[in-house]
Amino acid sequence: MREIFKQEIEQLGLDLASMAEQMSTAIGKAVTALEQADLALAEQVIDADEKIDAIQHNIDEQAVSLLARQQPVATDLRVVITALRMSSTLERMGDLARHVADVARGRYPETAARGAGHDVLMRMGRQAVNVGDQVVRLVNTQDLDLAASIESEDSVLDQLHEESFQVVLDETVELPRQEIVDVVLLGRYLERFGDHGVSIARRISFLVTGDLTNAVATETNGTDVQ
Amino acid sequence: MREIFKQEIEQLGLDLASMAEQMSTAIGKAVTALEQADLALAEQVIDADEKIDAIQHNIDEQAVSLLARQQPVATDLRVVITALRMSSTLERMGDLARHVADVARGRYPETAARGAGHDVLMRMGRQAVNVGDQVVRLVNTQDLDLAASIESEDSVLDQLHEESFQVVLDETVELPRQEIVDVVLLGRYLERFGDHGVSIARRISFLVTGDLTNAVATETNGTDVQ
Numbered sequence: 001m002r003e004i005f006k007q008e009i010e011q012l013g014l015d016l017a018s019m020a021e022q023m024s025t026a027i028g029k030a031v032t033a034l035e036q037a038d039l040a041l042a043e044q045v046i047d048a049d050e051k052i053d054a055i056q057h058n059i060d061e062q063a064v065s066l067l068a069r070q071q072p073v074a075t076d077l078r079v080v081i082t083a084l085r086m087s088s089t090l091e092r093m094g095d096l097a098r099h100v101a102d103v104a105r106g107r108y109p110e111t112a113a114r115g116a117g118h119d120v121l122m123r124m125g126r127q128a129v130n131v132g133d134q135v136v137r138l139v140n141t142q143d144l145d146l147a148a149s150i151e152s153e154d155s156v157l158d159q160l161h162e163e164s165f166q167v168v169l170d171e172t173v174e175l176p177r178q179e180i181v182d183v184v185l186l187g188r189y190l191e192r193f194g195d196h197g198v199s200i201a202r203r204i205s206f207l208v209t210g211d212l213t214n215a216v217a218t219e220t221n222g223t224d225v226q
Numbered sequence: 227m228r229e230i231f232k233q234e235i236e237q238l239g240l241d242l243a244s245m246a247e248q249m250s251t252a253i254g255k256a257v258t259a260l261e262q263a264d265l266a267l268a269e270q271v272i273d274a275d276e277k278i279d280a281i282q283h284n285i286d287e288q289a290v291s292l293l294a295r296q297q298p299v300a301t302d303l304r305v306v307i308t309a310l311r312m313s314s315t316l317e318r319m320g321d322l323a324r325h326v327a328d329v330a331r332g333r334y335p336e337t338a339a340r341g342a343g344h345d346v347l348m349r350m351g352r353q354a355v356n357v358g359d360q361v362v363r364l365v366n367t368q369d370l371d372l373a374a375s376i377e378s379e380d381s382v383l384d385q386l387h388e389e390s391f392q393v394v395l396d397e398t399v400e401l402p403r404q405e406i407v408d409v410v411l412l413g414r415y416l417e418r419f420g421d422h423g424v425s426i427a428r429r430i431s432f433l434v435t436g437d438l439t440n441a442v443a444t445e446t447n448g449t450d451v452q
Contacts, residue, residue: 064307071297081290084310169403177395177406184410 024132031125045101257351271327
């Protein structure tokens with residue numbers, strides 16, 4: 001019985017790793033699609049989001065079934081609860097990657113945010129891709145230093161997000177309305193993407209250390225306005 | 227033993243109801259603060275968000291402790307898992323109410339979105355307040371008709387959200403940059419608020435009917451771009 005349980009817990013871990021991998025691929029392609037007005041790439045991201053949702057569905061069913069059949073306690077319970085929560089966060093990161101791809105597709109054949117907002121958005125995009133990569137590594141290694149670094153590096157995205165508002169609020173810079181809308185939306189999506197990365201980092205820390213202080217903070221709030 | 231368990235499950239329900247109540251109060255005050263440039267009201271919402279977060283912390287600790295000590299199965303397990311998920315969603319709705327209040331505070335003594343976007347944002351705000359009220363009733367009554375109505379009525383917020391984009395994208399309408407930014411951000415916050423209401427409605431349906439199809443769809447995506 002315990003052997004089957006161990007296998008099921010391992011399967012949960014593998015599914016989370018696969019979900020993280022696909023989420024990371026999605027944000028990478030979405031940011032490239034945005035930069036290069038690549039319609040095919042944007043559509044790949046949009047189509048792939050269903051697969052990420054399906055893995056989440058699987059993980060959640062597995063986790064609830066495990067709780068019902070095996071009634072885990074202590075560390076095992078922590079692993080299952082963390083899996084449930086992480087799957088929800090990874091799914092949300094996948095959604096945000098799809099939203100970025102939606103903008104890229106919506107502006108095709110133009111490039112979204114070609115004007116004054118381009119530079120800051122691309123820096124945000126690259127930082128988000130970086131977060132996606134780090135989250136994959138973190139899910140695979142459960143390295144606490146990496147978790148801490150994801151958390152502290154979130155300020156980079158927050159600062160870029162602030163900068164994006166400065167760009168669009170400058171009335172002296174010519175900007176079409178669509179571009180202003182895109183900078184605000186994309187900035188918000190990418191900033192939230194980073195917040196969810198922090199949430200994953202905290203959950204992994206909880207898993208490794210058992211420190212509940214970080215675990216129940218399901219979301220970070222980042223900076224939103226100005 | 228079962229008597230204590232029953233009491234603990236009831237306590238979870240009471241805490242979720244209290245959390246819903248405070249979230250609903252928060253969105254009501256935030257929308258009024260936005261409409262009337264009421265700084266004190268905005269600050270009440272911002273301060274109260276910590277209390278909502280604290281209830282979530284409690285609910286999550288209780289739920290995990292229940293799982294560890296009582297190892298519930300069947301309906302009881304479903305109740306505890308749903309409580310975990312609902313607390314996370316209600317906390318997020320509280321955050322979004324606080325974001326709305328943040329915008330109101332940031333523009334004080336001016337009113338945010340005074341110009342062309344005012345009307346559509348206020349309609350979105352009132353609809354979000356309506357969602358908050360309905361979620362409170364739903365958590366208290368677990369009425370499946372109400373859950374269905376929350377889900378179907380989300381299209382109202384989605385349509386208003388679309389309308390808000392039309393307003394800001396119209397280059398012939400004079401709009402300061404700050405106002406464009408506020409309409410896009412507030413529109414996004416309020417639309418997401420509605421999505422989370424749908425998420426609560428689905429979880430309650432899951433709780434009552436046991437239909438997992440709705441339960442694992444942790445988020446609805448709404449319409450985001452254009």
